[in-house]
Amino acid sequence: MGKVLVHATVSLDGFLAGPDVSLDHPMGVGGMRLHEWVFHRPAHEADAAVISEVFADTGAVVLGRRTFDVAVDAWDDTPYPAPSFVLTHEARPDLPMRSATFAFVTGGVEEALTRARAAAGDRDITLMGADVSQQFLRAGHVDEIHVQIAPVLLGDGVRLFDGLAGTRIELEHTRVLESPHVTHVRYTVVK
Template sequence: MAKVLYSVTASVDGFITGPDGDMQWMRPYLGPNPEVDDLVPRIGSLLIGRRSHDGDDPHKGEAGEGQAFGGGWSGPMYVVTHRPPSDPDPGVTYVDDFAKALAQAKEAAGDLYVNVIGANIAKQCLEAGQLDEVLVFYAPVLLGDGTRLFDHAGGRTVRLERKSVTETPQATSMWFSVI
């Protein structure tokens, strides 16, 4: 059965995008990473928020632009949106209901991970009790503003259990199970 994983790169001050959804801040930290290399073949599908799907790409202007993990992964992608495009991207399924999209992504993933892309979709997974794991690649940078890794008005405590910590020249990753 598929597990739902939120894997994301964040600044040390907890932002996953810069102001106005900027992802170019991430470019210096996209170098080789053995943990990413190990994760990618374990991903069976992607569950993506529409803003993330349509947003800035840290691989802009490079060979992997517009592709998951800079072209390092391919497979079924499910975009949660109430505004499906009139000219949909090939290989992408647009679903207007979060629960349906998650169910389809889990079925497509089989025994592999459903990898979540987007803070809002990760929050919805968490609120539905469907987020199993969180993998954060902390880049050594402070952004000061942007989209937070996790934002809940009024606050909310979510207990995590650390599975591993890995250091590379580009980032320090922390992998957690959601309790």
């Protein structure tokens, strides 16, 4: 069985999106700056290794409805070539894409985890979005946190770890990779 991973790029002040997330600004105003490391060419060796690793290891994705709504047109596909499960309060039919299918889960974190595990098999489940990551952390389902820290202070936006007040989570630092564009940090959740 694979691991459940929070995988996100944040600013040094902890934002994974800028302010005013919308269809016009899926990463919020100024938020695309966070992902310059992904699109920089030629890619730095450390960045290329992380991108390759996450694509190879991801067997399923769980994301929130807001992330889906603002990003699906920009992606024009699933975010990874793997089945993607959208946590939502509103049922709708599956949405087949080129690489995989979006399935809409109304039964909460437990149902999303069960379905993602079945789809992922021995590969990892990658969580996308602040709210979904926080829900899985509060439920005790996260095995590792992979954070890319971009060298920028956004000053405002959506914080990755808001909403965890009163939730203490011990982490073991397991890896740091650096490039001129971002610092990749990996933690294992101590259970």
